[in-house]
Amino acid sequence: MTRWGILGLGRIAHKFVQDLLTVEGAVLHAVAASDEGRANEFGQQYGAVHIYGSYDQLLTCPDLDVVYIATRHVYHRDNTLLLLNAGIPVLCEKPFGMDAGQVAQMVETARSKPVFLMEALWSRFMPTILKAHDLIQAGAIGRVRMVRADFGFPAPFSPDARLFNKELGGGSLLDIGIYPLFLSYLMLGKPTKVRAAATFGPTGVDEQCGMTLTYADGAIAILDSTLLVKTDMVGVIYGETGTIRIRGRFHESQAMTLEREDGGETELFTADRQTFGYEYEIRHVMQCLSEGLTESPLWSLDNSQDLINLLDAVRAEAGITY
Secondary structure, eight states, rough: OOOEEOOOOOOHHHHHHHTTTTSSTTTEEOOOEEEEEEEEHHHHHTTTOOOOOOOOOOOOTTTTOOOOSSSSSSGGHHHOOOOOOOOTTTEESSSSSSHHHHHHHHHHHHHHTTOOEEEEEEEGHHHHHHHHHHHHHHHOSEEEEEEEEEEEEOOOOOOSSSSOOOGGGGHIIIIIIIHHHHHHHHHOOOEEEEEEEEEEEESSSSSEEEEEEEEETTTTTEEEEEEOOOOOOOOEESSSSEEEEEEEEEGGOSSSEEETTOOOOEEEEEEOOOSSSSHHHHEEEEEHHHHHSSSOOOOHHHHHHHHHHHHHHHHHHHOOOO
């Protein structure tokens, strides 16, 4: 059995725990919030063994195997260090930190202990993403020449809402632009050049962001994120001999197609589920812990550092600040 703790009990924590309860061998051992009332309500709803009204109290929890951090972006670094310094393994929501400096501090702490740490980039563990990556590695579409990915939805504007609050890391880039960037990084690696532009709303956050990445071998990625309109939210990987289309919403998609340029029949791959899709990363973390690993072989701390460096490069190009 793997005894899980949850730190931060907002909307995403509800989804995560609902999926956690479907995973064989996973136990909701403890929950912690900065508000005792919220902690009691959440813990009683899902049957947590231990309930804490502060994050510090979670450190006293007996027999805790790993903690999922589901707080807002700006708190990820401090929350992670709190647990790592107590020797508690951590799965922290994306983005890992607000910038490369914060992530470097988290990584250095985890490796010096050493204690397991992983960014909860759940898309990396989705069956469709795994399948697409395997097909590309096997040469199914030849050399990748272009990646196109978009993520957009109309977010109701409120100056106090997290998405529109600069002090909370609001804006499209860190919240949803990270997914197109992740896809391009997974399929093409690190670019040689990053170009980006953004449009800003009344609170100063980036409401839209467009990115163009070029690579040493001449490949290109065209990516965008927006909080103003609904986009197709598809991920398309174009190769010299075929195309992979990950259907919307690509970051959690249950279907993808492989189209070959030689006129062969289009292949459809599906991965139906009745959950939100967090169970894949949950199982992966449990496997890593059971094997005594301190980093994921599928999404390493080096990978997380590469991704935050890309996000920082986009911010610098587009003039996005927090």
